[in-house]
Amino acid sequence: MKLALLATVITVISAVNAAASTDDVNTAWNDFKLKYGKEYRSLYEEIVSKAIFAENFNKIVEHNSLYDQGLVKYSLAINKFADLSNEEFKNTFNGYKKRTSDVGDVVVVNFVPDQKTEIPDEFDWRKKGAVTPVKNQGRCGSCWTFSALHNHFQNGELEPLKVNIFLKTGILASISEQNLVDCSFEDGNAGCDGGDMNPAFTYVHNNDGIDSEEGYPYQGRDLPCRYITSANVTSTKGYGNIERGNEEHLKAAIATVGPIAVAIDASQSEFRLYHEGIYYNPSCSSGAIDPENELDHAVLAIGYGSENGEDYWLIKNSWGTDWGDDGYIKMARNRDNNCGVAADASYPLNY
Known part of the structure; x- marks a missing residue:
């Protein structure tokens, strides 16, 4: 057992040394640990984490060289996730898992765009004051809660629920x-x-x-249910679904309904290291064939637009403002539903 462990450590050390042909990785590693307050439980854990960091560092350098040449439309950067393997990251932070439940008397509708309504070429719900600050889900696969809770509630934090309340009352609060x-x-x-x-x-x-949120603050871990009616802020009669893969319908829904809860394929390492620009990844799934297995993360589509001839979705994430572009990402639009943005999209219905 000890020999096997020693062999693994030696292999990892070799990988670090091979990747770090200059002092760049060591300098970046020390800066990274200082900036994010990284501490490791053992020397072995730190060695493994540094090897992963070195691999990500080299990936970022190579990718950004392509970005500087105009060959890709987005850049990468070292962030708080740079010492995690892709598998470890996905298992911890990507918490979208398609579920089925007995809807009972829940109203479920299919979104149909109003043909009489002119849909603008660009839209951003932040400009209308209808988007709350970016939050941080922590080491909990709760992305689905942040995605769901924006559009509907009056004093709440389901993003789709929040906007529904905002549109009715002018109040934007956290659920x-x-x-x-x-x-x-x-x-x-x-x-x-x-x-x-x-x-x-x-x-x-x-x-x-x-x-x-004030009455039931976020803890980022599973706890016994402590719901109390006195802190209740709003409810919903059901939800609406966007036609699977229909990007035009999603565009119309964002402009006429509000921010839309969407599931995406965030399984590629480039996504967690995203910095800025329009994210398009040919390795991404469209979610068209098997969304239950192809999509793994839930986010919020709060707008759309175009930049230098490239269409994009404006997406709010729940990994804090120190990820991406202040917590947001622009994802490719009208490119065969890249990363599945329109594959599983929905919003809550007000009473």
Whole structure:
């Protein structure tokens, strides 16, 4: 056992040395540990983490060389995830898992664009004051709660629920993601082990509401359900679905309904190291064949536009403002639904 462990350590050390032909990696590694307060439980763990960091560092340098030549449309950067393997990262942070639940009397509709409404060429809900600050889900696969909770609630944090309240009352407040993490198991979700936005909407309907963030603050871990009716801020009668893979319908829904909860393929290492620009990845799935297995992360589509002739979706993530472009990412639009942005998209329905 000890010999096998020693062999592994030697292999990892060799990998670090091979990658670090100059002092660049060592300097970047020390800066990285200082900036993000990184501490490791053992020398072995630090050696392994540094080897992963070196690999990511080299990937970033090579990719950004292509970016500088105009051969790719987005850049990468060292961030707090740079010492994690892609597999470790996906298992911890990418928590979208397609679920099925008994909808009961939940209203479910299919979105149909109003043909009489002219859809603008670009849109950004932030400019209307209808988007709350970027949050950080932490080491919990709760991305589905942040995606779901924006568009619907009056004093709440489901992004789609938030905007619905905002449009009706002019009030933009935060709803409790932790309420969903702890309490929506019976509706098909699994807390920090993953979930789906539609069962989240179902829970809010069946529960006759959801608490405010102030009344039920986020903890980033599974805890016993502590919902209290006195902190309830809003409810929903059901949800609407966007036709799978229809980017024009998603565009219309964003402009006329509000920010839309979407599932995406965020399995590529370039996504977690994204910095700025329009993210297009030919290795990404479109989610057209098997969205249950092809999509792994939930985010919020808050707008769309074009930049230098390239169409994009404006996406709000839940990994903090120190990821991406202040917590946001522009993802390629009208490129065969790259990364599945329109493959599984929905929004809550107001009463």
